[in-house]
């Protein structure tokens with residue numbers, strides 16, 4: 250990464266050679282974060298996606314999603330879920346609001 254900066258993981262997991270892949274995907278301190286994102290996505294889209302950085306970070310279309318509407322919804326969810334927490338909190342007060350918001354999105358796309 251940057252030769253003028255420490256290569257230690259800034260999340261504090263103890264990794265001394267943290268790559269971009271580690272920082273954004275492999276860091277064990279992100280396990281619950283990515284697990285919760287894929288739990289939401291699978292629940293909302295009624296699919297069974299495995300955790301995959303190609304989907305989560307790069308936005309590559311999963312092979313199990315055939316509907317264009319579901320793909321749009323997945324992209325919207327990923328954008329929302331990648332939004333910094335402080336911005337999300339301005340829009341959504343808690344998880345109930347988030348689920349309601351996603352339900353409304355799902356309904357509007359289905360009708």
Ligand SMILES: [Zn+2]
Nearest residue numbers: 258260262276
């Ligand atoms: Zn780490």
